[in-house]
Amino acid sequence: MEQRRKERIDRGVKVRSDSIYALMSWRELSYLTVPRLLLIIGMLILPLVVTSMYWQRVISIVCIYALLALSFDFLAHYTGLVSLGGAFFIGVGGYLTAIFNTTFGLPPLVSIPLATVFGAIICTVLLLPCLPLRGVYFAIVTLMYPLVFARIIEAMDILGGTDGIMGIDSFSNRWIEQYLVIIVVLLLLFGLRRLVNLDLGLIFRAVKDNDQAVRASGMSITNYKALAVLIASGMGCLGGACIVHIYMWTGLSLFALDFSILPIAATVIGGAGTLVGPVLGCLILVPISELLREFGTLRIVFYSIILVGFIVFRSEGIMVYGQRKYHQFERWIKV
């Protein structure tokens, strides 16, 4: 019997775009830039086209989750550290900015960067002992951190205890709020994509691929893992700081499991390892999750089902699938 096999071939325009021709022809140039522009313009016009106050808020929340998903994807797929510490980063960043704002009276645009930097340092120092752990062990430990912090705050009744800290300044208007988070997401997305293609990014990937060989090359894997955690936790803390000023309140719910789980679901749906995928995943998942708000914490069941569904049926994710369709065509050939 005659056998057939599917063959994938790079599109001519892709091949040409990889070379110097890309700079000389509109077709190749647009092949490279249109997908990027679509994303950038799409994100930038969102606040203009969404009129309902409620859904405007959702845009901001999408961006916060996108920061977490980016941070998760970067850590997991470029350095091999699977972190479930999203809630931990959000909590640390959120509480810090709350303290800076209420105790020291710093305005949001100062307290947010401060909370990002100090939050990243605090998270990295606290995670330092766990860096030698691998795979699922690192994941489990990072999952414990937010739980421990929430219980400490609750039991010792510090930082507002179960009531949280109120009276935090909001952004001066919704445009600043929305464009701040959107631009931050876009900058970090393209910044990270740049970073992973630098020599430094190569080292991160090497740590994931083969940490013993990195040690044999005279480099400390702990230093590079710490640097990666610093970058990733900084992004999470930034998200946490923004969300606190959006809601003008900080409390124990910043350590909620959603912040750890949803970014992972978004990454799986969007396409792990693509960095863009997780952002798209959040653009899809967070609004759906908002629609399901009336089900309360049952929403976790919904993420879980989506997660399982994607893993079982189409594990590659939207972006991986999309990129393949964009760059290659398929045909059947006889074997």
Added chain:
Amino acid sequence: MNKEPILQVRDVTKAFGGILALNRVSFDLYEGDILGIIGPNGSGKTTLVNSITGFIKLTSGKVMFRGKDITGRPAHKIADMGITRTFQIMRPYYSMLAYKNLVIPLFSPRAKRTGGWRGGGKLGDRDTVSIDILEEIGFERDSYVPYKLASTLPTGYLKRLELARCLALKPEMILCDEVFSGLSMSEIASMIPLIERLQMSGITLIMIEHRLRELFKVANRVMVLNFGEKLIEGLPEEVIADARVKEAYFGSEEAKEVMDHA
């Protein structure tokens, strides 16, 4: 000729649970020499490499490099001093192109300090230097091989890549853990001049091998390990002649063959 040994290993002992993988092993190594280490499987050869290069912690004993005690230092610090090693089970970065594998050691503090590989002056473009090293080590420069994914390379190239990673650091010592095993006769023959070139350039080598004939051709001294203990150490001729070695390791047939060719 040399006053002080470059490497002094003193009573190195390593226990895994109840098993003594190394039992009070001591030896000296002089600069520019090639020390061959032989011994049956499980005799502690890899464990010895791991102990010297800091990949495992010693149970007891001491390792000195140029008179300095390096026992217990972390592996990356020891590599940074110029003591490099290959892995018996090759450890390339499988998801990267062959030449990108070398960009990583070239990024290390040592390579930046020494100028990498040939040393002297600035490091230069890492991609170019990587390809240079690969050519030195036997990758055909203008072929597609340096641009292939490491996961698609055959064993012979992966073994060379292990050595190339050491070279990128401009090492003072290379500890080769069975770089010839899994290679064909002709592949080994093509690597021997390379080993000799490394020795000429002043690099001190430890070579763990099962291929005795080839090893005895390049080694200045040979040490035999058996059940974690040093059985004998000496010039290749002395080792072959030793009755205990014949009995414990070679088996009469092979020993005769090696003697005839040594």
